[in-house]
Amino acid sequence: MSLVSLTAQAEDIQLMILNQDSLPVPYAQVRLENGSGLVADIQGRVALPHSFKEQVVTVKAIGYTITQIRLESSPQQRIILKEDPKQLDEVVISATRTSRFIDDIPMPVTIINQEMIRQSGALRLSDVLREQASLQLTGDHGVSVQMQGLSSDYVLILLDGEPLIGRTAGTFDLERIAVANIERIEIIKGPSSSLYGSEAMAGVINIITKDQKGKQIGIQSRYRSFNTLDLGATVDLNGEKTDLSVFLNRYRTDGFDLNPSLPGQTAAAYKAYTLQTKFGYKFSDKLRFTLALRGYQERQQNELASIVNGEVIGLRTTGRQTDFNINPVVSFTPSSDLTITYRNYLTGYETLVKTWDEFDNVSSDPFNQTLNRNEIQTDWQWQKNHLSSIGIGYLSESVDALRYEGLTRFDAFYLFGQHQWTQDRSSLVLGFRWDQHSQYGQRLSPKASYQYNISKNLNYKVSIGGGFKAPDFRQLLLNFNNAAVGYYVFGNQRLQEGVEMLQDRGLISQILIDPSTFGQLEAESSLSLNTGFTWQKERFKVSTNFFYNDINNLIETLPFATLNNRQQAFTYRNVSSVFTTGLELESSYQWRAFNFNLGYMYLEAKDREVLNAVREGQYFRVNTSNYGGLFNRSRHNANLKISYLNNAHDFDISLRGLYRGRFGFADLNGNLILDMDQEYAPGLFSLNASASKTFNDNLRLEIGANNLLNQVIRQDPTNPGRLLYVGISYQLTK
Template structure:
């Protein structure tokens, strides 16, 4: 037996040795040219291959499994000029060190969401708004809602019992496509995306494309696309843990483990969020009276997400991946408010491959499956249920297969072509006519990026959609960029298409005496989007101004209809049914600016004017304000092994229109102070400490429960966060 153990151990050693055997590698160090300080998260990649990595907290990197030969090595980093150098890679280990020159803006950053192909931000023909890691850290957000309100005036969120309802330039969550690392986030709560699944501690950057993007992304992309890109994997074996604690029982955790074994890379993460919730008024409206209530404005909740991704480099041209994620969220209501709370569960998984044909030509194949479930979780005995029991209300399933190819036809044409198959299923006992419903969509799309002349580039594309229920639709898009010195001018026309969801068609439920009904006679929604923008960059100042019109036909909303005698006898007082608004439109202006003042100080922010109208009934769209804005001032300074960042942020907006007895939501101004302290050169450890104060002036809208709120902030609150990274 002992001899056999030795044989097994020897075999395992040989396998491990084989796995860890390396082709030539490239190691090096990236620093700031002016201060000679190491640069963290600088990108090092070899164009035309799948090889790429980032620097660690000490500015070091390693690129493994490179075949011997001559390559162009590219180094880029946020806030610095890009560096390129041709290099001969020999057998064994090769060394490559470089210093990057600081840049006064982020316009050299590479974005992909607007065209599906990489472009530097300043050269992207489709206007893209970038929220980078530096700005995210300045805000110090507690959740995705807090982050977007702090950085983009174009976004707003209407509070809801199950979660916040997002808006972009006056159109709601149903018309905004949310991607995580390019993959669609699926599953909704109350008809809105479950934004609690997004942990702000795990966000590296966010790319936003406003307006109809159905040509490239299909349904749901009438208002725009948000692509959330999670933290980059470490080039070394590394462990990262970050914990944030704050007022009202807030605890947010992000843990990440990166491992590299030969050609195999593994990223494992675990996220957890909890809050005790809060109440901003002990009263609620009951007709013309106020009655006491234990209902929470923000319910107590806890959730966790476990995810795993594996990458294997078959060669320098072929890369394959597997990924999976499990999410659960438990929302608790007081015993005196309801017999149950809400419980959500999501399991998603996928696989894909990328094959690089030449330097810019490639083929990708992706398959993803997502199963989202919604339950009642009982907190007391009720009928056949006891405390802790789950009662499934709905299950949503989506399977998607996407094939895409990119070909550089010439120096003036980059062609993207692809196809997509999507199958959606909805299951709900007692809430659907036949307990299940399904629909499939087939799509073909093509896009050509054209360099017309040196200063003029265009993107022309379209998607042909075949929907199981609603037949065929074609959605074209054309964008153009003209560059003249420090001035960029962009123009866009795009057609949007959105089929009614299975819930909008068939789903019905009752809530507080109101019956909500689906409508199988709904028509698809279409839009015509027009935008014109100017962007000016000079020295340490950049700003952009965009005017837009999104003309939507057959917008889906609820309308109040007659309640049947049978429903009245069963306690139903109001019936609301989905219907099409024949004509609606949002139009407005977006202004964004950033400036480096000097002496470590910076100034930034923006303003958004929105005119959102139900043109059929000649009233504003509900839940939309006209004026939104952000202003922030920051300070940043390095002292050898220590860096300080401080930021003061203000969010302001005016009142929001609602056409019911509860009236409009109030206007508000909220200020936030965030400080971040970064400690380096404690190898192999690095530390970041963040601390701050939310709602500095202690503003609270303490109107009765059920009122429409602009913000549900409980008042002044505090937080502190610690990040520890160990890389070896």
């Protein structure tokens, strides 16, 4: 919606927008029938031309029910807005780091609210994201997510706006996040490096936890297939000046096995515990302090089999991973148009993996990563349609592990700025971020987004931005030997000494690529375009988004030598550029108590260097029509959701169909590209259903099934087959 300030004239209609306590609602937004709009001042006042009498206008403000009224001829009118915390689901924070309505965000945004999370039967974050057509989940070092064809390395995962660390081979395992206390999930598509820096090249997933009001206690439990039990409890003690929320969760599962003929399980049995608390204190109307704490611990065990020189060796493993977050925030609002926020964020991630062979010889692999960030952000509403933000920060990140030599550390200083300009029928967001990094030097990431309201039902959005991803510790400093299998991996800066060590031990049989030609790793960079239309009329809405991502200096893993045991030694280098392009479609329709939602994504993801080589005939019997592009990407993804909500009897039913098209899985002919039908994993259709009933507003029972048709393919280790579950929750509210 576009906003414009008008000067009140004598014949104007004077609106006074108030809450239920007769207090003014500052900067409430008023939409006119012609699609244009106005914004109230700090006293909740707005002036409309007398010619608008008897027309219907829409009034909305953050935290209040959207209200439609027909204007009267009276020169002064009062509009009372009803508070509605659920309406906050329509507010987006991640896209601009300021609160804005989703209709006013000039970039592709998806919001997953509490109702969607509950209907999915989700226990962990992966369960929720799996039902999004615009995302693809993969099983590489845990359950990870792809966005617009870009892998998990390029998707930044935030918890209440702060980054979560602890990636294995670049993958953040989504199973680490419980969902019972999630308020909503914001998915921002396209590079967000202008606000969040490295790892946000593909986009951002911000997990926003619940911020309850009042005093209440709730307990939840859900049991599902594979002896999986999820227990949770929430406690909220909130007063006039003090807020306190506590969330506890215990999760256990026996795991599952898709190949019983081999030792061990596809997904190991494990137990996980989560503790999260939020504390807030309001010193005055101008000064507020909040402190968020989170702790997570997981323990697992499994059995494996390794083959060395043709001999099968049984292995037994145990693992422990722990992470914590500490996030104090001070917010100072000296005036209604100025806010200064200081944030400190300390997070740590630790793992310890122990492996026993059949002779009880044990090896340990400890890993410890920490990140500390200090940041100040200033937001200045210097006119009603101009909001400027500027921030400055410093972060340090360190890793201590046997696989690296000693304690390694990165430091970075950054500066970011953003301006949001809203006019009559359009809005513009301009932003940048400048980083000075101790390893890869300076980096500037710009972004521009624009929205134009063609009519009251149709708007157009376009967003262009640059992103970057710095080489991580693994790619620069890794010194790793898998003793069970017999391969080596060296970071780019450890390559020369690694080659010398292997040669001294007489382990190399052939050098495949001269290590001296690799050079120093450069940061990966991208240029991205997102553009599309949104059409909405009454209860029907359709959104389209075309995207194109161009990535340069892509860092890839490749072998540089063959060893005497026929294994290989690997390293990292900038070797190619890729592009991903496609179309996303989201539509929804509400008919009586039914809601219909349809999502679809078409994707092309290819290596430009390989594509050029194919065109030049460098690959035998490969042409542009049978070159399939990057592995593990589906060209077609779709979902269809039908839900029924009966408010009179407090029950709901949901039926959801999910389709993932075929995807490249293996290189069978040894040419290192996807070009044969046999190299594809088949497509998969999953049918999910759920139903719930609420009694006396406090007790809720639920039952459901995911993957009702029990569709399983061996190439997807994240899919265990049919999952049945039952759940119960009880809310004791004062």
